[in-house]
Amino acid sequence: MYLLLPGRHHLLTRYQKEYLLHLVKKGLSEVLDVFGNPLQISKHPTAILFAVTSANHNNTRRNPLPLYQRAMMIQDFSRDLNIPSFVIPIDDIGLSPNFASYTIKKIEVETELNIKVSPENTIVLCSTPVADLYLQLGFQVLPVEKVPGSKEEFFAKLPWEELEEIVNQRKKLNKNRRSADYKTEPLLSEGMTFDSPEKMFQSLDLACVRLWKDYGLFEKVDMLFSDTLIGDDGDLTESRDYNTYVREMDQIAELKFQETKPFIKPGRIGDIGCAVGSWIKLVGKDPNFTESDFYGVEIARHLYQICEQRKENGEFTNPNVFFLRKNAVSGLVYPRLSMNTIHTSSLTHEIESYGDRSQLLAFLQNRYEELVYGGVWINRDVVGPEDKEREVFVWMEDQSSTNQGLGVDQFANFKEYLESLSTKERFFQFQRDFRKEEGYVLRTSAISVDGIGYHRMKLKDICEYISKKDYTDNWESEMHESFCFWSFEEWKETLKSIGFKISKHSKAYRNEWLVKNRYEGKVKLFTSDVMTPTQFSELLPMEFPVTHMLMLAEK
Incomplete structure (x- = not known):
């Protein structure tokens, strides 16, 4: 009788070891399933199958360890169980109602059909909602950390909860050490055991502690969890196509x-x-x-x-x-x-x-x-224009709309909706969306000169718009991105302050393809010799500013 333990297995706990040892030594007849009923299976476990999910992911908050380190830890952990254990990689397929059946098939493939699991020869061990997927396939499920029954009660923390708790504890310790001006030392010292005063590790199995100490993994997760730039799965943005x-x-x-x-x-x-x-x-x-x-x-x-x-x-x-x-x-x-x-x-x-x-x-x-x-x-x-904070007057074409007043819900997708808008209509959508999660407010005022409508705004704001207005495939992602935060001269001064020398071949330039194919006929920029908050003189046409830079920073 196989015991199938699916999970990411970045941590292994003392509770898991004790639970498995009890099953190996005492058998399966009296142990309670997820519903609180005795299994009443006379057969003893003959092998444990560790199905390592997200096996193709690593170096992220959700999956900090690569497969080989998880496999090493599992084999070390399994030495005390006195029955064979197998590590079987299960690659990530996202959220899928077929994940349990995929795992079963993957086990067969990875073992070259030597192990075929079924409800007749396998008991699943699972304490998360994934258990329902195996129940639907007819498997009996043991709850491990979860108390049998419908209540969300647990005998012990789940491994992922243990990891998050360790990360939080280490953050506090590191903060206290810095504030006390102590020399920073590894928080898991040589020869540490569960009898150590370092109680944050007392729930982990020794095999887990050995691997995490030897490979510096506690320090690694410190970095991963403190990184605000990268998401849980290791990407800058989850909205990119x-x-x-x-x-x-x-x-x-x-x-x-x-x-x-x-x-x-x-x-x-x-x-x-x-x-x-x-x-x-x-x-x-x-x-x-x-x-x-x-x-x-x-x-x-x-x-x-x-x-x-x-x-x-x-x-x-x-x-x-x-x-x-x-x-x-x-x-x-x-x-x-x-x-x-x-x-x-x-x-x-x-x-x-x-x-x-x-x-x-x-x-x-x-x-x-x-x-x-x-x-x-x-x-x-x-790169941003040099005088990016000054105000300019902007004309935008408004004759290309095919929208006819339709809302976004009346289109198959947001891309089609955006492409139904004229340049001016799309600007208003941009004004609503651009860095709204970051709290940015794009301010404009409308004026009319000789019957022609213009919008007065900062030069950097219209540059942000024209640089992004045609990215209808990745609009949501692009709305987070700031292009004009520094001008070319500001870039150079910042790099010089660090110690770089700026090569004379460095340059800021205008992408003429963009000007010809994306800007001309869609947007026109104007300035004025006299500009006050309420007054201006004759509008004077101005060229589109630089869009890109090649910075050669030498050491």
Whole structure:
């Protein structure tokens, strides 16, 4: 009789060990199922199947440990159980009513059909609502930590609750140590046991404590849980359409390469926020960089997986290409004084947008630390205009609407609704949506000159709108993103204050394709020689300001 224990298994507890030992030693006849009824099964357990869910995820708050570390811990944990145990990886398929049946099939595949579980030969151990999925398949379920019956009562904390409690306790200890000006030491010291005064670990099995101590995992979750920039599953945003995003990254890779190629220094070359590895792929083909090593860093799980798949497919000419899933904001991703070139593209504005200014400044400092003397950080990104706070007058076309007064609910999706709006109508939607969760207020006033309507607003606000108005695929995600927080000169001054020297080849420029294809005929900008809060002189046409920058920051 198999015991099937599905779960993510990042922690293993003393209670779980005692529960399993009781089943192995005493049998299954008297133990109570989820309904409070004795199982009345005369057979003893013959093996334990640890179905490790989210096995393909790691380095996130929800899934901090990679599969191999979880497997090591489970095997160590199982030594005292005196029956065989099997670790079976179950990859994530999202929220699915078929997850239990998928797990059953996956067990058969992973064991090459040597283990076929069924309600007749397997008892499921589960204390979460996932148990209902197995009950629907006819399995009997033991509640483990949960008290049998319908009440939400538990004999012990669930492993995930234990982890969250440890994280909170360590936050308090670290805070107290800092406030007391103590030298920071690892909170789990050499030789610690459950008799230690460090009571926060007393509920964990010794196998768990050994692994977490040896691999520095308590410190790792400190970092993961303190990171406000990255979500629980390790992504900057949960609203991005990655299919669209990947296509866009591949399409502009050649432009990125040609623009940055003259400034790349051979040696150790890093691409932070490497997306799907397209820039590395092109640089690696260039004969000038045959002897270089490439290190791509990507935090978004979907994109990192694509990078690894491309490497496995042999798409990179240079064999010395390596991908890391790390967060470049919370710390260094490369050793100090190790990198000849670091490349980033369309990344720094995301740190400002989804994080805060302190995180952006930490990112800049980290890149400085990683470069060798003479190394260069190549940063391509959007940029704000120099006089971004001044007010301008904006004309927007209003004749292209096909909306006919329809609400968003009358369209198949939000994209279709947005594309039914004229430029002016879409601006009003932008005004409502732009960084509303961050508390931003975009202020405008309407005026009429010679019968023509204009809107008066800050130059940075209209630049934010025109740079995003056509991103109807990813509107929700784009509404979080700030492009114009710094001008080119503000960027240079900030980098100089850290210690960088700004190459004379650095530049801010206007994307003329955007001007021709997205701006002209849709929006016109005007200024005035005399501007007061209530008065202005004749409106004077002005050109669209810069949109992008190539910043070459040298150490």
